[in-house]
Amino acid sequence: MGDKIIYLDGAMGTMLQRNGLAAGHSPEVLCLTEPEKIKAIHKAYIDAGSDIIYANTFGANSYKLQKSGESVEKVVKAAVKCAKDAANGTKCKVALDIGPIGQLLEPYGTLSFENAYEIFKEMLVAGESAGADLVIFETMTDLYEVKAGVLAAKENTKLPIYVTMTFEQNGRTFTGCSVESMAMTLEGLGVDAMGVNCSLGPKELMPIVERLCNATVLPIIVKANAGLPDPSTSEYDIDAVEFAELMEEYLSMGVSILGGCCGTTPEYISEIVKRTQGETPAKREIIRHSEVCSPTNVVRIDGVRVIGERINPTGKKRFQQALGEGDMDYILHQAVEQADAGAHILDVNVGLPGIDEAQMMVKVVKAIQGVTDLPLQIDSTKPEVLEAGLRVVNGKAIVNSVNGEEEVLEKILPIAKKYGAAVVGLTMDSNGLPPTAEERFVIAERIMKRAMEYGIPKEDVFIDCLTLTVSAEQDKAVETLKAMQMVRDNLGLHCVLGVSNISFGLPCRELVTTGFLTLAMSYGLDMPIINPNSLPVMNAIRVFNVIYNRDKNSQEYIEACMKMPQQTVAANVQAVQKTNESTEEQPPLIRAVEKGLKEDCKAITQSLLENSMTELDIVNTLLIPALDLVGDRFEKGEIFLPQLINSAGAAQEAFEIIKKSIAAKGAKSVSKGKIIVATVKGDIHDIGKNIVKTILENYGYQVLDLGRDVPIETVVNTAIEQNVKLIGLSALMTTTLGSMEETIKALRNAGHDCKVWVGGAVLTPEYAKKIGADFYARDAKESVDIARDILG
Amino acid sequence: MEIELSEFSKAEVLQYLGWRGSEIPQNIQNQLEECIKITLDTVKPRWTYKVFDIDWQHETPVLKEPGVHLIGNDIAVMLKDCKKCVLMAATLGADIERVIRMAEIRNMSNAIILDCCGSSAIEAVCDKVEKEIKEKLNIKWFTDRFSPGYGDMPISFQSEMVGLLDTQRQIGLTLTDSCILTPRKSVTAIIGIAETKQTKRFRGCAYCSMFENCRFRKAGKTCGR
Known part of the structure; x- marks a missing residue:
């Protein structure tokens, strides 16, 4: 580390624009249609002094290429060939360039880690066989996506791996990843170099890179933008000379791999080379921590x-x-x-x-x-x-x-x-x-x-x-x-x-x-x-x-002491006492559910059990009537959603105690029957489904929650394996109603004897019928009515 | 770009929660206030925009430079007085999503309130962004904000919006196969730059023709428009 500077190239997008090449959806396809022009751009960077050039493969993944109709293999091979042809006869190496896939990964998006891996694998295998010398993942903001990519590279190719992620001024990426987390995780995964690119100019990136310099022993890459863009003209504010001056400062921090991102051109690279050639990046002393x-x-x-x-x-x-x-x-x-x-x-x-x-x-x-x-x-x-x-x-x-x-x-x-x-x-x-x-x-x-x-x-x-x-x-x-x-x-x-x-x-x-x-x-x-x-x-x-x-000045200790729940014990004793002296017209447990008092519900239920009321009696004579009462008031508009759910949450606490008591006895659960709920494939709006689940559980049904974005076969297989007779599906978008229909169809085709009810904002009773559902439920209350009808 | 959000409409949150005027007990009031505070502390609003010339081909507005047709009658009606329009995108970021998910585990009613707060907050961000663009570009009259999925513009137009604004690189905003924006609390919109004062047509639940019967609102949600 630290002996020699490696020079990368500058921006591809900026050069495409300057050469009048319309970006369109997939600039990577230009390697097929305008290979000479792409080669000329690579050549310009090589002439400027780049040791590594990035093939024009940034977005050449199967997701982004969909619209172009071209295959990943074809585009990647053409792009690597353009770069290799340009580098022919020089010492310049060609990197397979991989940018973000373009979809957000789980848990906040729908792209699974495993699918991301496959998407990267396809690019990597094509890139290596086309003769790329290394792979560079760049402009990454999601550490999970990077991990999928690095594993795909390690397990399917022999390419050296460079990674640069994109940080905001606060030192975090869009998904919140910190500099130190990136360093620790990527070093552990065994990449060869890491660093930052895009988003900011060399000046703004400095504090971020400084942190990185203290966090990893690996060679560090800086590929900064040409300053900050003017949003109305998209022009960047630093010229090549100033850029090179600022980039030179990174050498003293121990950065050894330099290049340019948005707004930079061969002129910028050649200025860096001119200014820093022959210099030696500073050695870094790293203190390692557990x-x-x-x-x-x-x-x-x-x-x-x-x-x-x-x-x-x-x-x-x-x-x-x-x-x-x-x-x-x-x-x-x-x-x-x-x-x-x-x-x-x-x-x-x-x-x-x-x-x-x-x-x-x-x-x-x-x-x-x-x-x-x-x-x-x-x-x-x-x-x-x-x-x-x-x-x-x-x-x-x-x-x-x-x-x-x-x-x-x-x-x-x-x-x-x-x-x-x-x-x-x-x-x-x-x-x-x-x-x-x-x-x-x-x-x-x-x-x-x-x-x-x-x-x-x-x-x-x-x-x-x-x-x-x-x-x-x-x-x-x-x-x-x-x-x-x-x-x-x-x-x-x-x-x-x-x-x-x-x-x-x-x-x-x-x-x-x-x-x-x-x-x-x-x-x-x-x-x-x-x-x-x-x-x-x-x-x-x-x-x-x-x-x-x-704990300096005992600060944490004092803070914890302030928060200690000295009141709880007394409050619970009071609540327990109330169980025996029902002064108001309603039994205390019903009142506690109605008011959404979780701690009271717990304490009262515990006390009822100790006073040898059976689990089933508590459920049937107290909890369910309480929920009916609350449901009724909700329907009439006397209370609104947060209150309904608070009551459900309080009842849930009582149920949890009942479940524990039953599990401890090794007895059969009080379940009134199994129900599947799922938000259909493609849809990630699941709060409505979760409300329905909470309420159904309150009524003593065992709810198998398959989650959101649930594959059709998961619904079908679970229904059959667990022999579930009632299945609830939710969808919130017009675009996902199709997958709701397909799920119902698959259930019918499987020949499994079951009833399906559906719900979700864009559904109507008529549409529910049309797609083959047995019932439509407007809200959680109606879902309970359906469950009672079918399962009792 | 980033933008500070210091408040959003509590009335809108109540609307999304399906409140029909019943008395709100103090503990629920406190819960609402707490969720509003958590939302403001958690969101990291970011936004981006571009201005496009409109090329009118017969009755159809076309974004001149990329040659993209704006689909549907409704957008054509909204833009009828316009030669230029703004495309914008804004997001609250993914943190609020995690906070909502954690709340779902701890306390479902908080999760529902937070979800509605998020919907109201992103509307407030859009209002702020709109105002900022208006001032920056010295624009006198704006039309309404119109998003894919409104009226007869298909939701699939989101993919053009995301592409044209390069939202992944600019603000970390992406699209799922079902055309759902992720992070979820995000908006893309088209706003016409007009020469004359414009009448209100769209924007938010209050202007929606579904307002009376909307099942989203009844269930305490929004359709995201």
Whole structure:
């Protein structure tokens, strides 16, 4: 790094305009129609001194080329040929240029990660076989899209990979990706160089590039615009000489790959070359940190970082039930709740006998990424599950876990390396967990060395010294503490530990867990895997941070104290008391639902159960009448939507307690029957569907929510596999009614005996009939009426 | 380009929520205020525009430079006094989307209110943008804002709008196969530059002929126009 400057080219679009080539929808097609003119542009850049030129393939992907009627292979090959012909006889290299696909990826768009991969793969394979020397992904704003592209390049070609992303002045891309997240994720994925292009001029990009210089050891690329554009004339405000002056400053920051983006021409490149030729970019000193990230959130391990343990079915009947039923909402609720409680990282474990764990991991990881920005820890013993999860993680994750067994290390370390993940090493091997601290330390050291041999940097190795239940092996708890101290002091590694195991089998577990946690932190534990929803646990960490002078001026501690819910206990007691003294005409639970009081609903339901009212009686004599009452008032316009939904939410809390109670008894659920709801393929407006789901669940139906943009075959297959007799479809756009019709048709063709009801703003009862639906529902209330008709 | 948004219409939010004049209890008022605040704190409005000459071919307005036909009778009627028009696009960005999704998990009624706040906020952004363009280009009379999907202009015209304005590069705005703009809380629109004062025809629920019976509004949503 840093020896020699590499010069890239300048803008293609600007040159096309100057040469009077109408841009139209796909300027890439010009390589077929006007190859000589394209070649001339490349030639001009080569003459100006470019070491690498970008083939005119920016938008030559199958999505953007659709309208042109040309194939990706044909356009990419023609474009690479133009560039190669121009470079013929020179040392100039030709890059396959890949821009954004043009559609937003999941979770906020409809393009799946896997489809993005395929789209890039097609371009990459064509580009390599046409003779491109490297690939450059540029003008990227979505880290997830870049990851799909980099994996496609790594897995299907041997091309070196450069990536430049486009940042706004605030140091983030349009999708919120930060400079540091880009650096960490792409370095982990093993690209060859990275940097920034477009959006801003060399002056404005400087603070962004400065941050990048501190975040990666890789060569850095700067391809700036010719200043800022005048929106009315589209002219840029910096000339070639000034541009070169500013670009020269980047050398002292340690940037080694220079070029121009919008508004730059061969003149700009030739000025840079003239000005900087023979200079040496400064050497950069990088301090490496232990860090993980999502695109928008970097978590550095420079203090106690809480890993939330709740997304894990082990020993949790309710969670197992949710996994078995594919109840994503329950799982997401666990994610959001932990995030709100102060977790920094979320552990994700979906191991349950009888489910396809890899497939479930993908589904859960993608869903969690849609609702929180916390980095993830992928937790499984199976390499294929770890790989499936790491593949779809957006950002840098942690692998949980490897241990000292050579066979495990050989299988899992290469996977962690491939996806740039950090890794947790358990200090045990085929002989089990050694009793003494010294033996555990030996395994820790072995894991660290093996990881480093696989190219995983030391700071990405975390050690879990493991703890047994203190009630079973009382003399071993101290060994765990000692082992952590040794790992911290002698290896300089961070320690992970599943803390709550310690208290198993003892009364008042929280006391033991919290006490052990406090001790463990002083012995080197800085990544406890715990339940962040436990206030005593989180408080122990806050106090630790005060005592160890990490929480300056006790600020976080004081803030947390202010927020502590001192009132809740009293309020709940009051609510419980109310259950027995129904002074008003309505029973308290009905009143609580009507007013949308969640905490009251919980407490009252709990108390009713304790007073031996059956789950079914609570549902039938209190909850459903309450909902009917609220539904009635809604229809009459006495209350409006937010109130209706607040009531539904309150009833939901009561249901959750009832479900837990039933799951604990191992009894059959109170379900009145299964219903599928889905927002049809192509449509992403799902709030209406979610309202219907909430209300249906309130009435005791088991709702299989297939989500939004649901493929036709998913609806059909789920209906058949789960034998569902009632299916609700929603669509909100005229453009997606077609796919609603096709879904209904497919259900009929499959011969599955079921009724279909439809809803959504653009539908009418007549149209519903026309496309073959059995019923039309105007709103959630009517959907309930239909369900009652069909399922009772 | 970026633009600051400091307020949007609460009345519009209530309209989208299907409010029919019932008494709003204090806790719901608080909830509304909180959601409005969250929305204002979360959105990152960005916008872009271009001015095009209109080439009238018989009764059809055609954007001169790229040679793109503006489809439908309604747009022709709206632009009848115009020789130029503005194409604009604006988005609240993807952050509000994540906030709405998180709210769906935490508290569904907040999610619904936030969704309606988003719809109202993007309208407010468009109003601001329109005003800014008007001042910048020293324009006296604008027509209404007309978006693909209005009247008889097909929603598929979104793909021309997105292409002509290069919205992905400019403001991070893309289109799905079903012609849904993503991020979802986004608008593209055509505004005519006229020589004379224009009558109001379109724009927002209040001007929509469906206002009385609209199922979007009843369900607390908008059709996005």
